[in-house]
Amino acid sequence: MTEERHIFSVLVENRFGVLARIAGLFSGRGFNIDSLNVAETDDPDVSHMTIVTHGDAQIIEQIYKHLNKLIDVIKVTDLTVENHVEREIVLIKVYAEPQRRGEILQIVEIFRAHTVDVGPDSLIIEVTGDEGKLKAAIDLLRPYGIQELARTGKIAIMRGIAK
Amino acid sequence: MELSGANILIESLKQEGVEYIFGVNGGAAMPIFDALYEHPDVKLIMMRHEQGASHAADGYARATGKVGVTLATSGPGATNLVTGIATAYMDSIPMVAITGQVFTHLMGNDAFQECDVIGVTRPVCKHSYLIKSGDEVADVIAEAFHIASTGRPGPVVVDFAKDAQIHESLFRYPEKVNIRSYKPKVEGHPRQIAKAVELIHNAERPILYAGGGVTLSNASEELRELAIKTGIPITVTLMGLGAFPETHPLSMEMPGMHGSCCANYAFTDSDLVIAIGARFDDRVTGDLTKFAPNAKKIHIDIDASCIGKNVPIDVPIVGDAKRVLAEMNKLVHRVDIEPWMRQINEWKEQYPFEYEQNGDNIMPQYVIEQIYDLYSDAIVVGDVGQHQMWAAQYFKFTEPRQWLNSGGLGTMGFSLPAAIGAQLGCPDKTVVNINGDGSYIMTIQELVPAITMKLPLKIFIINNMYLGMVRQWQELFHQKRYAAVDYHDNPDFALLAEAFGATGIRVERIEDVRPALEKAKGIDDGPVVIDFIVDEEENVFPMVPAGAGLGDVIRGLA
Numbered sequence: 001m002t003e004e005r006h007i008f009s010v011l012v013e014n015r016f017g018v019l020a021r022i023a024g025l026f027s028g029r030g031f032n033i034d035s036l037n038v039a040e041t042d043d044p045d046v047s048h049m050t051i052v053t054h055g056d057a058q059i060i061e062q063i064y065k066h067l068n069k070l071i072d073v074i075k076v077t078d079l080t081v082e083n084h085v086e087r088e089i090v091l092i093k094v095y096a097e098p099q100r101r102g103e104i105l106q107i108v109e110i111f112r113a114h115t116v117d118v119g120p121d122s123l124i125i126e127v128t129g130d131e132g133k134l135k136a137a138i139d140l141l142r143p144y145g146i147q148e149l150a151r152t153g154k155i156a157i158m159r160g161i162a163k
Numbered sequence: 164m165e166l167s168g169a170n171i172l173i174e175s176l177k178q179e180g181v182e183y184i185f186g187v188n189g190g191a192a193m194p195i196f197d198a199l200y201e202h203p204d205v206k207l208i209m210m211r212h213e214q215g216a217s218h219a220a221d222g223y224a225r226a227t228g229k230v231g232v233t234l235a236t237s238g239p240g241a242t243n244l245v246t247g248i249a250t251a252y253m254d255s256i257p258m259v260a261i262t263g264q265v266f267t268h269l270m271g272n273d274a275f276q277e278c279d280v281i282g283v284t285r286p287v288c289k290h291s292y293l294i295k296s297g298d299e300v301a302d303v304i305a306e307a308f309h310i311a312s313t314g315r316p317g318p319v320v321v322d323f324a325k326d327a328q329i330h331e332s333l334f335r336y337p338e339k340v341n342i343r344s345y346k347p348k349v350e351g352h353p354r355q356i357a358k359a360v361e362l363i364h365n366a367e368r369p370i371l372y373a374g375g376g377v378t379l380s381n382a383s384e385e386l387r388e389l390a391i392k393t394g395i396p397i398t399v400t401l402m403g404l405g406a407f408p409e410t411h412p413l414s415m416e417m418p419g420m421h422g423s424c425c426a427n428y429a430f431t432d433s434d435l436v437i438a439i440g441a442r443f444d445d446r447v448t449g450d451l452t453k454f455a456p457n458a459k460k461i462h463i464d465i466d467a468s469c470i471g472k473n474v475p476i477d478v479p480i481v482g483d484a485k486r487v488l489a490e491m492n493k494l495v496h497r498v499d500i501e502p503w504m505r506q507i508n509e510w511k512e513q514y515p516f517e518y519e520q521n522g523d524n525i526m527p528q529y530v531i532e533q534i535y536d537l538y539s540d541a542i543v544v545g546d547v548g549q550h551q552m553w554a555a556q557y558f559k560f561t562e563p564r565q566w567l568n569s570g571g572l573g574t575m576g577f578s579l580p581a582a583i584g585a586q587l588g589c590p591d592k593t594v595v596n597i598n599g600d601g602s603y604i605m606t607i608q609e610l611v612p613a614i615t616m617k618l619p620l621k622i623f624i625i626n627n628m629y630l631g632m633v634r635q636w637q638e639l640f641h642q643k644r645y646a647a648v649d650y651h652d653n654p655d656f657a658l659l660a661e662a663f664g665a666t667g668i669r670v671e672r673i674e675d676v677r678p679a680l681e682k683a684k685g686i687d688d689g690p691v692v693i694d695f696i697v698d699e700e701e702n703v704f705p706m707v708p709a710g711a712g713l714g715d716v717i718r719g720l721a
Contacts, residue, residue: 013344017281017293028286058471065468071290071310074344 001056005034007086007156010049010067011074014040018072022049025066031055035088035153046074050086050155079156086156089128091116092138095145096123104144111137122147168297169194169328172261175304176205178336181232183587184261185210185219185580187243189236190276192263194328196234208587208616211608213240215580217247218606221256222581225567226542227588228381230257230311237263238276241322242283246574249287251318253571254402255379257311258318259304260288267295267324280322289317297330302337309340314347315466316379347465351482351490359437359461359478360494366435366459368503369395370426372418375402375570376440376464377484383407383563385488386439393495396507398426400441402570405560415507416516419447420707421552424514427705427713429507433458440464440484443473444571453712463487514705514718516556524698525673527625531557534595534623537680541593541621542567542585546578546602548632550625552703554597576605579622583609586618593621600626600650610663613690620690621683622665624656627699635702660692668693 012018019038026033034052041048053063060078067076079086096104101123108115108125111133117124127137131154138149166174172195176184185208188196199207210216213235220231231251235244241262251258265274281291290310292303300323307319363369377386377399383406390397390413398418399407409416418426427449430436436458441447448454451473461478462470470479480487518528527550534543535558543558545551545568560566567585569577582596603624613620630648637645660667666686670679670693683691704719 017291020282021285024285061471062468069466069468071342071345 001058003054003056004060005052005054005080006060007079007084007154008051008053008063008067009077009079009156009158010051011041012047012049013072013074014045014047015072018047021070021072022051022067025070026053026063029062029066031059031063035151037153037155050153052154077158079158083159084156085159086130086154087128088131088134088152088154089126090134090138090149090151092125092127092141092146093122093148094125094141095121095147097121100144104141107137107140113137164334165331166334167194167198167329167331168294168300168323169198171297171300171332171334172304172323172328173198173202173205174334175301175336176232179230179304179308181205181230183208183223184232184234185216185223185584186234187211187213187216187236187240189240189263191237191265191325192234192240192323194325195261195263195323207234208583209612210580211611212606213243214246214576215606215609217244217258217260218250218574218577218580219584219609220258220260221247221251221577222544222567222584223588224251224256224258224584225581226564226585228564229588230259230308231584232259232261234261235263236276237265237280238278240276241278241280245283245287248284248318248320250569250572250574250577252287252289254375254569255316256318257316259307259311259321260318261321261323263328264293264322264324266326268326270324280320284320288320291320291322294321294323294327297327298332300327301334305337305340306342309342310345314345348481349465349483349486351463351480351487353490355478355480356487356490357494359480360491362435362459362461362478363393363395363437363495364498366498367500368433369435369437369498369500370415370429370433371395371397371437371439372400372430372441373397373403373406373439374400374441377403377406378563380440380465380484381563382440382485382488385485385492388492389488389495392492392497394497394500394504395437396429396504398422398429400444400447400570401555401568403440404555405565406563408561409559410561415511417555418713419444420449420709421556421703421705422447423511423516424705424716424718425507425510427707427716428510430455430458431712431714432506436460438462438464439488442469445473448473448713449707450710450712453714518701521698521701523673525670525676525695527553527627527695527697527701528557529673530623530625530676530695530697531597533677533680534597535559537677537684538593538595538621541595542589544568544578544582544585544594544596546598547573547575548599548602548630549627549635549703550597550599550631553625575599575602578602579606579613580609582620582622583613583618586620593619595621595623598622598624599631600624600628600653600656601630603656604653607659610660610665610690610692614664617689619687622690622692624692624694625697626656626694627697627701628653629699632703634700638700638702639708656692656694665689666691669696670694671696
């Protein structure tokens with residue numbers, strides 16, 4: 001069977017140990033997590049997780065069912081099959097000697113990114129977008145020398161109001 | 164009224180109707196044991212090892228259908244419980260396992276007898292709680308019992324910090340448990356049920372395949388009605404034995420690795436498999452590519468994640484077996500499958516469970532036949548190994564909860580402590596423990612509480628002086644290289660039983676088998692241990708070798 005990438009949006013009780021239960025579900029079955037983001041929702045009792053994973057149709061079905069089976073999981077949505085919005089932030093620390101800084105700032109502008117820190121020989125750039133945009137920005141900045149890079153992992157929600 | 168956390172725990176257990184707690188004392192659980200001291204309603208059963216305590220709680224739960232409760236201290240007490248928790252988890256047994264934990268201010272500091280119990284047990288329990296304050300106790304216990312006993316049942320771990328056991332707070336037990344993220348689906352979808360019924364009515368070679376889920380949901384009556392109303396032949400797995408009487412003409416007995424040839428051939432040739440509370444375990448299906456290749460499959464299970472896990476399913480029905488079967492029974496009628504039934508009966512007649520007498524040796528199957536003859540109404544608690552398979556094959560189970568064994572995890576040492584739990588839960592029943600020489604010695608220390616409580620357990624050891632099942636595999640697949648299976652250095656179990664304070668009988672001749680079993684019947688003031696010295700190298704047949712298809716069953720070594 002062919003492997004597919006899936007984005008799960010998971011609402012969980014905001015309690016200690018929930019993340020370990022979810023991580024254990026994946027590790028115990030040899031499934032892989034590509035990225036995972038967790039934070040409180042508007043309701044402090046509930047956390048939202050966005051889990052990006054991959055596998056064949058049977059593995060994805062098992063992941064969906066096992067997430068649902070966890071006692072602390074309130075709701076699971078496979079966003080891959082829904083109309084959704086996804087975003088990720090990356091912070092890139094790039095070498096920027098004074099003579100090359102202009103070129104880099106042009107790239108920042110093209111991507112509607114932000115310069116969030118300026119040092120004598122480096123800049124920290126923040127790019128927000130979907131996966132494709134982040135990849136393009138990183139690829140363009142790589143020749144200048146990326147010193148450090150950190151990504152939030154994907155966050156995603158469904159468009160419109162669920163009926 | 165303000166109570167300590169430990170007393171709130173006991174009051175909460177009382178609210179849940181708990182009669183017995185199976186436990187071993189220790190430092191971090193002392194306030195709880197203190198609260199239990201001479202308690203009039205909740206009785207503490209002092210086991211000799213925490214593993215035994217967990218199996219005893221498990222055996223109590225399997226025999227009665229109620230939640231079993233086990234209690235241990237922190238650290239090593241808790242880690243000793245883990246095998247029993249995992250055993251219960253694999254067989255979906257309702258259990259609440261309570262462990263003492265070090266003071267909250269010491270947690271994470273490598274304190275004496277500290278262990279991250281929540282972390283250690285996470286993959287082997289249905290859910291777990293850590294209690295850090297006395298005022299959480301009542302809510303946690305109510306939730307733990309609710310989760311353990313509903314949906315697909317399973318063990319729930321409650322780790323209880325010592326300061327929370329001491330801390331006093333107001334006791335108020337919740338009247339109702341409402342967990343927004345936990346709502347098991349019990350009603351089957353009517354459209355799916357209608358689809359299943361249509362498949363049943365149009366099948367030419369259908370079989371019913373029932374598992375432990377039928378027993379867990381107390382759906383044995385409904386299962387019987389379905390089989391008898393439709394006239395469809397039925398095979399019941401090791402975990403479900405007794406859910407349908409094996410003495411009934413529709414019974415094909417157990418399927419799988421050491422199941423009946425009839426059941427295995429029937430799977431292979433069937434055009435419809437109706438699975439109820441069974442999970443298409445590898446020991447049942449054999450090679451999946453050869454499993455029921457021409458059959459449509461209906462799967463009724465309360466756990467959605469079980470459906471389609473191993474085998475693609477045509478009609479999935481998520482729901483409680485009892486409710487779903489009751490709905491189905493309203494819609495089904497008798498199916499016309501006469502040629503198929505002729506074939507089934509031919510297989511049954513041609514390939515019954517059989518064995519050959521070897522010289523003057525006591526054949527293990529003969530012992531089981533004699534046990535069945537004298538104790539057919541007993542609760543039989545089996546351990547794990549060859550004797551377990553012989554018991555499953557040669558004892559004909561007719562009632563649910565009559566056969567208790569560790570089917571999923573295959574835990575050796577399960578049966579003696581589980582028999583203690585079963586006997587306490589069912590004081591009016593005779594409890595027979597069929598054990599092996601390898602498994603018996605793993606939890607032999609639990610003879611002590613059985614003797615102390617004068618439980619009339621019938622402990623029958625099928626002693627072939629080997630880890631027999633492993634030896635059988637070595638004989639068949641490892642060129643008879645008998646590595647680490649020779650148990651000839653075991654002690655004389657009859658003498659040892661006497662040393663413990665039980666009645667011990669050693670049986671070495673065929674003609675002594677039946678008189679010994681008869682004698683055991685009359686001993687009711689404590690356990691009796693009979694050590695049957697049986698043929699050492701007898702094998703369990705039929706056998707579907709690991710990785711082979713069910714149609715490739717080896718019927719015997721002829």
